[in-house]
Amino acid sequence: MNPPSSLLLTDLYQLTMLQGYVEYEMEEQATFEFFVRKLPSTRNFLLAAGLEQALSVLEALRFTSEELEWLSGCGLFRRTLVDYLEKLHFTGDVYAMPEGTVFFSDEPIVRVTAPLPQAQLVETRLINLLHFETLIASKAARSVLVAPGKLLVDFGLRRAHGAEAGLLAARASYLAGFSGTSAVQAAPLFGIPIYGTMAHSFIQAHDDETAAFERFAYANPDNVVLLIDTYDTEAGAAKVVSLAPRLRQKGISINGVRLDSGDLADHAHKVRRILDEGGLADAVIFASGNLDESIVRQLVAAQAPIDGFGIGTRMDTSADAPSLDCAYKLEEYGGRPRRKRSEGKATWPGRKQVYRRYDADGRMRSDILTVEDDPQEGEPLIQPVMRAGKRLQASVPLAAIREHARNQLTRLPHALQALEKGPDYPVHVSTALRDLAKAVDEHRL
Amino acid sequence: MNPPSSLLLTDLYQLTMLQGYVEYEMEEQATFEFFVRKLPSTRNFLLAAGLEQALSVLEALRFTSEELEWLSGCGLFRRTLVDYLEKLHFTGDVYAMPEGTVFFSDEPIVRVTAPLPQAQLVETRLINLLHFETLIASKAARSVLVAPGKLLVDFGLRRAHGAEAGLLAARASYLAGFSGTSAVQAAPLFGIPIYGTMAHSFIQAHDDETAAFERFAYANPDNVVLLIDTYDTEAGAAKVVSLAPRLRQKGISINGVRLDSGDLADHAHKVRRILDEGGLADAVIFASGNLDESIVRQLVAAQAPIDGFGIGTRMDTSADAPSLDCAYKLEEYGGRPRRKRSEGKATWPGRKQVYRRYDADGRMRSDILTVEDDPQEGEPLIQPVMRAGKRLQASVPLAAIREHARNQLTRLPHALQALEKGPDYPVHVSTALRDLAKAVDEHRL
Known part of the structure; x- marks a missing residue:
């Protein structure tokens, strides 16, 4: 299920940008990743949630005739854009961590690769869904941990x-x-x-x-x-x-x-x-x-x-931390990695993967954040879920997601199962990813 | 406009209570009032909002055949309740402060009088709408005040x-x-x-x-x-x-x-x-x-x-105060005032009115909270907006609400226009209301 929502449920700038992309035929493949920059000071971990609703939005990506009519008449958009939007549907690929997976700062939980206008247009609603469900699942997990x-x-x-x-x-x-x-x-x-x-x-x-x-x-x-x-x-x-x-x-x-x-x-x-x-x-x-x-x-x-x-x-309302510092950022366009360098908001470029390593007793020990094609020891957390706009498997039953989350919570390091702030969980950035960022900064890519 | 919403968007206890009300034909007139018990520590005032959406919900109060079918089949409800819900629509009266009005703790901003099952059923959604819009309007007003x-x-x-x-x-x-x-x-x-x-x-x-x-x-x-x-x-x-x-x-x-x-x-x-x-x-x-x-x-x-x-x-997200301590409480049933006396959550009984007094320069000076039929000096803030399920006038244009809010903000006491916590605005409780509460406590009413 997905609560009904309109494609007009977006920020105006997505449409003004699309006007530019369409005008200049900038329709190469773009990769965006959703991640949390920094955990709230009162969270030791986050629990990924909202993927099911996000995929539903992508599957249903169509403007209705009413919406197109409004766009035509509102005075902000050219006929070329409205015609483009009339034919729009989602043809991209999505990789993601399964819902219920524990994750940490800078680790992408959803990656969208699609022609730039498609991947751009859905930014607002994807953030809106992934942010909120992850926020609440992460808050709820704390009650679950203290009240077995x-x-x-x-x-x-x-x-x-x-x-x-x-x-x-x-x-x-x-x-x-x-x-x-x-x-x-x-x-x-x-x-x-x-x-x-x-x-x-x-x-x-x-x-x-x-x-x-x-x-x-x-x-x-x-x-x-x-x-x-x-x-x-x-x-x-x-x-x-x-x-x-x-x-x-x-x-x-x-x-x-x-x-x-x-x-x-x-x-x-x-x-x-x-x-x-x-x-x-x-x-x-x-x-x-x-x-x-x-x-x-x-x-x-x-x-x-x-x-x-x-x-x-x-x-x-996740009262002690009512939002997450999350983003959905362009990491690659036309096969070339991209990076935002704004003060305090720099991102890691390229398509990424997260590998997780466990202690002998099965508890999470550390993660490594790297580029997609750089295999590392450990469990890769990001998996393909949609190809060319089609889900690779039916919706994961909520009971299975719940069981996965339960298992994840038991595998947290002891110190992170407490309500008090524990030590930061180690998320290492691989040499390959650091090299890529450097190459992007030096315009070698 | 009102975002689409189902009558199943309610708490289960509304329906289990209705099962009791319907079984015992408890359909006398009930009065509920929505108010905020206590302002957040970072708010000097609140701005009433959400009435338009709340009235839309009441006007559209009908269960769809799909919803009725689900209720029939879910195993929790008797046929008598489902039959009752099939015929349900809202026939009550609503009094309210206009949207954009400044208000303070304990002052009702919406009052619903209707047969008990109707007034009860809508509790969850009315709170959901009035709480959120009031929360955000009150937060937004602070930016408006500091950035003329x-x-x-x-x-x-x-x-x-x-x-x-x-x-x-x-x-x-x-x-x-x-x-x-x-x-x-x-x-x-x-x-x-x-x-x-x-x-x-x-x-x-x-x-x-x-x-x-x-x-x-x-x-x-x-x-x-x-x-x-x-x-x-x-x-x-x-x-x-x-x-x-x-x-x-x-x-x-x-x-x-x-x-x-x-x-x-x-x-x-x-x-x-x-x-x-x-x-x-x-x-x-x-x-x-x-x-x-x-x-x-x-x-x-x-x-x-x-x-x-x-x-x-x-x-x-109203980040510094992501919720309000608000309630929608039964204040009268079958013509007799009612009062909740739970520790720390006692309420003022009966149908109430708020009178506002102004200084010579037009700034708000103090309010008096009293029973409906106890005229006081000052401006009565609560007005009829719906009678027998029908609006008394068309929706107030948003531009007019915005103008009213602008005017209200200029009439706030200077100290309450600041971001810092000012002195509590004086809200006096009338003798008539105190006497009524006492009579209810002593079971004389």
């Missing part, structure tokens, strides 16, 4: 930045190891398990809290998780206990309770005791409310008897 | 959180006073002016920088803004000067240059001198590259000769 064995559910849709952000955050966090999401549409779109029971308004709409619990249970007998903090958390737990026998007579079990405010560890301990003593040892405790990986880690460390966490706003 | 007379352009689409975020950020920043956006689709959707010329890749795809400039100018003769920092900024400016006469012979003027890296103030001074001495005094200097309102303020204070700024990632 816990149920983690994405609750972020409402404060995600728009509809697509909410849906793609559901996908990215699931890919990184979350159990599911509250966002209903993520189920039909991506096949992600959905979770949810009741809000405070359900309780408040009733005059009596117990009556609200009871009605909810009758209406949703297979999914009875009761929100108990609307007025007083422990009193709410006691009401749950006294309601349980009445429900049991009708064959309904209480699956759990949710806490959403106050000192969650303290409430969880008290509520656990109330539930256990009330014969509800099987009912789980689920916690939510401004959570992030740091708070979850504290709660886990405090052995708070919480079985699952709903993590919302801070994950879906 | 400068051209400000939204460059954030690529690192905005998904497609909708990029488009709504274009709208929200324009509303707050930006001149336009790089996001092409914002032009047909919202009528927003679009800006853009070239990226580094255009330069890099040529062997020679001057050749790239020249081709761009011929291909886009009405929009010649040349990016000069790909290799060496001042050398780039000199090339622009030497190219100018050749272009002039063909009737083409160079409109300006863009700087995107390095010490922007220093480069701007040097480039201005090169352009002026080269007979290009009319060419503007446009700057971009990780800008935000703080950097723009510094550049303006340093009297850097920069005429316009492209502001991207940090604005479109």
